[in-house]
Amino acid sequence: MNAGISIHVVDVATGKVAEGLALSIERLTGTNRELICAGQIAANGLFAELSEHSAVFESGHYEVSLDVADFYRAQGQQLPRVPFLDVLVYRFGLDDTQQHYHLPFKLTAWGLSCFRGGA
Structure with missing residues (x-):
C-alpha cells in the first residue's frame, strides 16, 4: 500500500457504506488551515479524492470533517432539530509520511468508531 491517507466510511446502523456522505480534509499549521x-x-465506501493528493501529506496535524446529520437526513432518517452529531470533526496526526494511514x-x-489502520 502506498504512503498517504485513505478513508472508508460504513453506516453500521444499516450495514452499508455511507455512499454520498460529504467530507473534507484540512491540514492544520499553527492557526492556519489548508x-x-x-x-x-x-x-x-472510500473517499476517492484522497488518492489524487497523496503527495501533499506532510508530517503534522489534520482534520477530517464529516457531514453526519446532512447524510442521515438525506437517507430519510428523522433527527432532532439539534442533532447529536452534526458535522463531526476528527483531528489526527501524521508522523511518518512513508507509512499509510487508513481511517x-x-x-x-x-x-x-475510528482507529488507525494501514500501518
Missing part, C-alpha cells in the same frame, strides 16, 4: 480536498464517499469510520447518527 483545505486538501472535499467530496463524497463513493459507492465502494475506517464506523458511523451512526448517534456515535462513531
